Amino acid sequence: xxxxxxxxxxxxxxxxxxxxxxxxxxxxxxxxxxxxxxxxxxxxxxxxxxxxxxxxxxxxxxxxxxxxxxxxxxxxxxxxxxxxxxxxxxxxxxxxxxxxxxxxxxxxxxxxxxxxxxxxxxxxxxxxxxxxxxxxxxxxxxxxxxxxxxxxxxxxxxxxxxxxxxxxxxxxxxxxxxxxxxxxxxxxxxxxxxxxxxxxxxxxxxxxxxxxxxxxxxxxxxxxxxxxxxxxxxxxxxxxxxxxxxxxxxxxxxxxxxxxxxxxxxxxxxxxxxxxxxxxxxxxxxxxxxxxxxxxxxxxxxxxxxxxxxxxxxxxxxxxxxxxxxxxxxxxxxxxxxxxxxxxxxxxxxxxxxxxxxxxxxxx
Amino acid sequence: xxxxxxxxxxxxxxxxxxxxxxxxxxxxxxxxxxxxxxxxxxxxxxxxxxxxxxxxxxxxxxxxxxxxxxxxxxxxxxxxxxxxxxxxxxxxxxxxxxxxxxxxxxxxxxxxxxxxxxxxxxxxxxxxxxxxxxxxxxxxxxxxxxxxxxxxxxxxxxxxxxxxxxxxxxxxxxxxxxxxxxxxxxxxxxxxxxxxxxxxxxxxxxxxxxxxxxxxxxxxxxxxxxxxxxxxxxxxxxxxxxxxxxxxxxxxxxxxxxxxxxxxxxxxxxxxxxxxxxxxxxxxxxxxxxxxxxxxxxxxxxxxxx
Numbered sequence: 001x002x003x004x005x006x007x008x009x010x011x012x013x014x015x016x017x018x019x020x021x022x023x024x025x026x027x028x029x030x031x032x033x034x035x036x037x038x039x040x041x042x043x044x045x046x047x048x049x050x051x052x053x054x055x056x057x058x059x060x061x062x063x064x065x066x067x068x069x070x071x072x073x074x075x076x077x078x079x080x081x082x083x084x085x086x087x088x089x090x091x092x093x094x095x096x097x098x099x100x101x102x103x104x105x106x107x108x109x110x111x112x113x114x115x116x117x118x119x120x121x122x123x124x125x126x127x128x129x130x131x132x133x134x135x136x137x138x139x140x141x142x143x144x145x146x147x148x149x150x151x152x153x154x155x156x157x158x159x160x161x162x163x164x165x166x167x168x169x170x171x172x173x174x175x176x177x178x179x180x181x182x183x184x185x186x187x188x189x190x191x192x193x194x195x196x197x198x199x200x201x202x203x204x205x206x207x208x209x210x211x212x213x214x215x216x217x218x219x220x221x222x223x224x225x226x227x228x229x230x231x232x233x234x235x236x237x238x239x240x241x242x243x244x245x246x247x248x249x250x251x252x253x254x255x256x257x258x259x260x261x262x263x264x265x266x267x268x269x270x271x272x273x274x275x276x277x278x279x280x281x282x283x284x285x286x287x288x289x290x291x292x293x294x295x296x297x298x299x300x301x302x303x304x305x306x307x308x309x310x311x312x313x314x315x316x317x318x319x320x321x322x323x324x325x326x327x328x329x330x331x332x333x334x335x336x337x338x339x340x341x342x343x344x345x346x347x348x349x350x351x352x353x354x355x356x357x358x359x360x361x362x363x364x
Numbered sequence: 365x366x367x368x369x370x371x372x373x374x375x376x377x378x379x380x381x382x383x384x385x386x387x388x389x390x391x392x393x394x395x396x397x398x399x400x401x402x403x404x405x406x407x408x409x410x411x412x413x414x415x416x417x418x419x420x421x422x423x424x425x426x427x428x429x430x431x432x433x434x435x436x437x438x439x440x441x442x443x444x445x446x447x448x449x450x451x452x453x454x455x456x457x458x459x460x461x462x463x464x465x466x467x468x469x470x471x472x473x474x475x476x477x478x479x480x481x482x483x484x485x486x487x488x489x490x491x492x493x494x495x496x497x498x499x500x501x502x503x504x505x506x507x508x509x510x511x512x513x514x515x516x517x518x519x520x521x522x523x524x525x526x527x528x529x530x531x532x533x534x535x536x537x538x539x540x541x542x543x544x545x546x547x548x549x550x551x552x553x554x555x556x557x558x559x560x561x562x563x564x565x566x567x568x569x570x571x572x573x574x575x576x577x578x579x580x581x582x583x584x585x586x587x588x589x590x591x592x593x594x595x596x597x598x599x600x601x602x603x604x605x606x607x608x609x610x611x612x613x614x615x616x617x618x619x620x621x622x623x624x625x626x627x628x629x630x631x632x633x634x635x636x637x638x639x640x641x642x643x644x645x646x647x648x649x650x651x652x653x654x655x656x657x658x659x660x661x662x663x664x665x666x667x668x669x670x
Contacts, residue, residue, distance in 0.1 A: 060573060061572070061573075062569050062572070062573075081572065082569070082572040082573050083572050083573075083574075083575045083576055083577055087573075088573055088574065089569075089570070089573045091566055091569075091570060093564075093566055095564070095566040095567050095569065095570035096570075097567060097570070097571075097585060098567075098589070099588045099589060108571075108574050108576075108584075109574035109575055112571075112574055112575040112576045112577075112580060112584075113575050156574070157573075157574075160574065160575065
């Protein structure tokens, strides 16, 4: 990872947002605190209704927090209207102005800031080049494709050189291939402009591939903040482990926790080493997660034993679903080779080996 | 035997014939109810007035001449019909001011309605249309009750001690304008609301996000996008306002003659149907010219819809 300066671009401090009143009150955000560093590609990840878009709208200024502070480089911007915040948004629906050309759309923010015409023209040309839309500058926004609209929306939001760029599921309307292209494009733009990006998505793969850091949200709370690697390999809670990638949940007895490590005794009686989630309170029984690709299937005796239930071929790898003798389900992901099959068949009695650094104990 | 080409041609002929037959009833209604009477008015405007109303079937351009010119009864010289010009100008002014007033009131009203929740929107729409169910005359007299010297406004102001004598509103131009604005407001609100309701309010957010203040958002984003509604509303108000008859008479006290009063006069006491017809057609031409100028001007100022 490249070096990031430690300055915080955005600090969200104890922010709550409550919609409705009386009986119908819904807390869209419940005392959320998070710091977003300068020049960072930061992702808010979570299922729909988790509050990620609400948080984005609070930062943009379309809604105002019920409680708490939002600091932009140390200054509280929570009470400011959106047009007084040096923050721009790329909308999920793009929200391009249909009565203006592509160039007019991109220049709109600068025009509103009262920049001189010549400067606007130069900046618009620069933006058009950045998103490779020079040829379509004079088009109406209804006359360009979805992917092109996406680029225009990006250029429009980047043109006024905001301190922070907010992106509200901007890729969700694109088809798979275009989405992949735009993911790379977004990373490139973030790198070239050096602007802090706050990206909202429900797509865990998108979050993992693009972000410097991810905040996983659920029911108005941030459950975990960390690098993609942290989030994937060291999930703190069941929700995080479940939402991102596939994983196996095992119940285990815990003993001897120290220095972020512990010993977990599985139902099969085997004891393995495991890392411990941040904020773990020592207790007797806990949930241990093991990613399917961090376990190995063997015909001999392993840490766990069971019967092969199902084998699913995925091209790059094969998923082998095993019914453990303890009654739990366990999936192993095995890399495929050209020359041989996966080596197992339905009904086979198998053992499962869990590596030294494969298990993580959750805090809930 | 007929070739395929001939068969196709015959089918096409049949098709054309059927189309005419099927649309005949509608065309007949349009011809009889709309174009026919207009033609009669046009023909009448070139005839000689009868002694007891009606027309004599004798060609005469006199009606058209007297629309614009006055013939001196002593020496037969023609001069500009100052009275007619004054009346035309007064009516046009009233129609323009009424249109502007309804626009100023109707635009915020439509915006307010369109930004309510879906359920309450219907209620507001319902409230706006209620006056339509009442007779125009009754609505006008209702306004009269509010603004007359012993009316609600003056009574309240007197009771509160804000004024010591009633303000004379009734039988002034202000009274006419209040009445006209009230009567025609729904015609302005409804088309603007229809446009406003279709407006994507995320565009408004995008505007705010891109540093546009509330006023700039209104001018640069909302207004251009609801312009079709504004144009439609203005047309719907301007045309009937130009020909308004009841409201100026009741609230203005008939002191100042309007176009509609002038035309009515020719068909009533004046017994000059040709002049009445010529005046009617002149009004129509003015409306058409005004609309052409308005629509063209509105189209020019930059808004092309994608």
